[in-house]
Amino acid sequence: MIERTPDVFKQKQNIDVHTEHEALEIDRTGRRVRVRDLKTGTETWEPFDQLVLATGTTVIRPPVPGIDASGVYGLKTLEDGFRIIRAIEEERPARAVIVGGGYIGIEMAEAMLNLGCEVSLVDMLPQVMGTLDADMAEPVSDALRRAGVSLYLEERLEGFESPDGKIKGVLTDKRALPADIAILGIGVRPNTHLAGEAGIPLGFKDAIKVNDRLETGVEGVWAAGDCAEVFHLISRRPFWVAMGTVANKTGRVAGINIGGGDVRFPGVLGTAITKFKDTEIARTGLQERELKDSGIDYVSRAINAKARAGYFPGSGPIRVKLYAEKGSGRLLGGQIVGARGSAKRIDIIATALHAGMTVSDIIDLDLGYAPPFSSAWDPVHIAARQTAKQV
């Protein structure tokens, strides 16, 4: 195993792990990989019978002035997290600017607030959490503002002010925001230049094309994890998502198949959950934007309810939105934003999507009920009842 970073986890038993080594070139006809020892600079050719590409992602760093200034951080590895914590402990930045309002952006906003920073968040979209519909992202924006985050939406990053090589501010197309630290939460993309250069076919968003056994287009070469394309179970199209769950599942399937087994990875729903302080956020399946692209005729309803029984102490609001196919009632996707206990309810919707259930089927689900956890009709039931009326 070739691994660029130091061995942080030390979990690889019975595997010959070359940490602080980098793969530079794949010779697919010669079935070997050119590897550089990052400590000594020595290069060698390592032969292979089976090659697994698990090269993950690269943080998107927009080519704007000042992007390489000290104090501008991307976030991908555990090491990145350690570097940010070290910088905060040593430099005590007062003003943090987060660029990007997706999962990483809002989780970092919470972390920076907890570390005592004044936090601003910039996103070029008119909403945070682009994987939610606008109406579902609204309560997330509200929670960010309530917690003291200054939101600058529909503003494009233009650069970082860094007169002496150290960040002093973030420039958008509308303003200059003073900043002692900036975090990039713009996203990641598949890290597949090595595969691409070797002529291994790439697919959606340049992720490595694989079949449901995780085989690439080149015999004996496999890809798994965030660098690999996946199949979307609802759109029935190639898809790409950087998720630890999907990476684990595809790694398992590739491993079993390389070992002589035969298992298949059916695909994904794009399920994702996160939280900002006490606001939990979840989504699965297709959202409005994707449905419009798909050409599927759909109906939808969003309902407001309580995450626990309404009379139970500590019960908070929950908003659940479902999409179903017009006519058939087949479930297409769902989104949830709400108080504690809200997010993991997305698993009901995800499991129903895997099963090809209709919204009417969901009404009948014998879900767990007790007042500390739910009303007798779970909020997901209530959303299904309302959506079923539109079908």
Add this chain to the structure above:
Amino acid sequence: MIERTPDVFKQKQNIDVHTEHEALEIDRTGRRVRVRDLKTGTETWEPFDQLVLATGTTVIRPPVPGIDASGVYGLKTLEDGFRIIRAIEEERPARAVIVGGGYIGIEMAEAMLNLGCEVSLVDMLPQVMGTLDADMAEPVSDALRRAGVSLYLEERLEGFESPDGKIKGVLTDKRALPADIAILGIGVRPNTHLAGEAGIPLGFKDAIKVNDRLETGVEGVWAAGDCAEVFHLISRRPFWVAMGTVANKTGRVAGINIGGGDVRFPGVLGTAITKFKDTEIARTGLQERELKDSGIDYVSRAINAKARAGYFPGSGPIRVKLYAEKGSGRLLGGQIVGARGSAKRIDIIATALHAGMTVSDIIDLDLGYAPPFSSAWDPVHIAARQTAKQV
């Protein structure tokens, strides 16, 4: 609507509600019901076109000496709860004995601890929570003992000491427990004597026999809620369970059908969740005892994991047990006991049971993952992987 109790909820709009009235007799050929006004004692015959029986349950009160003593409480209605709170406020009982270690028993144990009582719990079974397997009930017993509840298992209630009409102690076949208050949590049974006397066919555990439209064996007579029999989706046999969720669902189906619609209630899984302090408890489908009765050849695995990512602050243990059919791998049931965030995961298993999924299907489910909520492999995934190996 004929209703024995005072109108606590005041929610019945546009319905002629006769609270504090009792139905005494159903004349099914004459299509009328004899009703007594509990305040005046007046009796009248009320005619009907369609009759809905929603008579709920009766608390099981074992015929032991002292059962009618002051300070011995059953628990069914909101009024029962108010009576207990009033008694506690007025009499400040120091020692509470709970008879029965099921849902009501352990919830009342927590409530009585919170009210400052010394709490003992008696159950004739060798375990608490008889709807769980013994190994899954063990962590619940541990939690009860840790919280200071004295458990007396495999002890049969023989009576209540009440020399002056007021409870002084609880007698089991092994000991006398001093008690200032006793709560019966032995269970409930369908309240169906009225239906039975009228010749309306009864079924499993004397619940009223209904079809999937909630029609009884007598035309124009419907039954819904805790008094009605249901179909068990996994055993494929008649079943009975007193659950608010099922009562709501059957009430909806009966209501739509009486109004001229045509919807069907497919059945239940016996899903139930509760908690004792920070220990969450959940079950669905068939447990070991039921599987042995069913004649289905089954495999099972229980796994121990963490309810959140292992490294996340506040992460606690979770134990998940799954049952699958030997050979086919078809999911048959599941049980969960664990820290906060555990119980509602039963909904994944319940939804998969509705869909007829195998444990291998569960491995592929695209469930929500973020460290505050789960490890990348959800504990339900982990249990499915281990169970699939046994199939």
